[in-house]
Amino acid sequence: MPIFPDSLKPLEPGDVVGVAAPASCFDADLFEKGLEALRGCGFEVRVPKPAYLRQGYLAGSDQERARAFMELWEDPEVKAVLCARGGYGVLRILPLLDFDRLARTSKVFVGYSDITGLMQALMERCGLPVFHGPVITGLGRNPAHAKSLARRLSGEWPSEWGLEDPYIITPGSAAGLLAGGNLATLCHLAGTPFQPDFAGKIVFLEDVGEAPYRIDRMLTHLRLCGMLNGMSGILLGSFYNCGADGEIRRVLADRLGGLGVPVLGGFPAGHGPENKTFPMGTPVKLDADQASLTFRNP
């Protein structure tokens, strides 16, 4: 039975998909290829002009990026918002966004990596589900990924997801809303007004290009700042270019294995070769024994 978050409308052919650039500026060729792949899935793709702004490594000033995001979100013709790229920059605009206004509209939103900060805020401050999935430049690199993204956003969804290559750090099962995202980004929310509340949640974590000692430092930070207090379970995505598999899994087991909740690794999402689209801010059951994740509406 297909599962799609109750409060959102699945996309239909011809729907307008808007593109936001709340973070880094991006490579124009990859971006155009990504847009093309998205159009090839039958959507009308709209890129407001501010997305093309540049200010150093950012896609425009903080004010410009925040305003462009608000406008795109509030455009009633836009049925879904995808992100041009992650990188960095969301942290700078979080204080400039009006979440009360954003909460008045619910629509499909997709992102990952640095976009984690925005996704967490949309989930917690607006009560909205969001989708963890590719950005436009990622689709430019892997145009074939656009088709599976489009299927997901159109509501085609397996309710149960078995992991093909799982590793179990702590057995058991747990239920809760799915939350989390990029580990480094979550660390940089620690102690801020945007620190996530993971109590009762299944926490998804992934990262890229960080040495094992740095992953250790980040996880130790999450523990020390209380961000992991009361969470129900942990789902690990890819830790891509983060050192040898064996070493990074030892670090993950050392830092997350003694927390008294099920911890399941090998979920094919994040910066690795596979970055499947899945909803967050929606209820899931994590079963580490069966190495499966079950999505369900409340």
Added chain:
Amino acid sequence: MPIFPDSLKPLEPGDVVGVAAPASCFDADLFEKGLEALRGCGFEVRVPKPAYLRQGYLAGSDQERARAFMELWEDPEVKAVLCARGGYGVLRILPLLDFDRLARTSKVFVGYSDITGLMQALMERCGLPVFHGPVITGLGRNPAHAKSLARRLSGEWPSEWGLEDPYIITPGSAAGLLAGGNLATLCHLAGTPFQPDFAGKIVFLEDVGEAPYRIDRMLTHLRLCGMLNGMSGILLGSFYNCGADGEIRRVLADRLGGLGVPVLGGFPAGHGPENKTFPMGTPVKLDADQASLTFRNP
């Protein structure tokens, strides 16, 4: 007039200098060279056996590193504690240290980089001054640095320190206790019980090997979590291998220039070629207009 923190005794020839390894394991050759350089300055150098322990990238388990540090600190024969290496690991032992016990003893302590977490805790929880300066493996790389370190620890100190190659981000002058250290390490204290209290302080910051957008992310994090609220001034050390000078200075100016306090860059300390030894947790006057730092006892 030489200035040495009031509450500490300058070292004398023949004094016992103890070596702690609260963080990463280290290269044995560099370490031995560093010890040799230190002995060459006339100190008796003591390395307790636990310093040589290894557990992955750490110099022993958390319990072993914490216990070894407590024992070395409480050894009455040891007049000063230097660190084998920074790297990573202090964050893991902070909750295991007994700061009430540590506060009963005051002695010379030197470190930087990852040791920042321990230095901040000794300053804030024990009310002790500490020294920002080389670790043993650093002395192994630059044995010539041992002589200037030894002079500083022996109380030979210029009260006023003019910067040779300064850059002024915000003019003005300010006074306060000197605090801070490695920027990345400070970020990973955000939201934890060990988050520094910089109110009224002159905050020293330095880092190594982080791209400009990452330095931006860290400084934005410090701002958002309130760590910089109420601080009196900012002193910038080296940002070594953090991108082109011009770009990193633009990032520092963008993130620190609008905070309403003097910000002076170019202090020759941190991971760069020069890592001068200076006291923290002691009163200083920062004069951005004159590009100088004046150390003074209360």
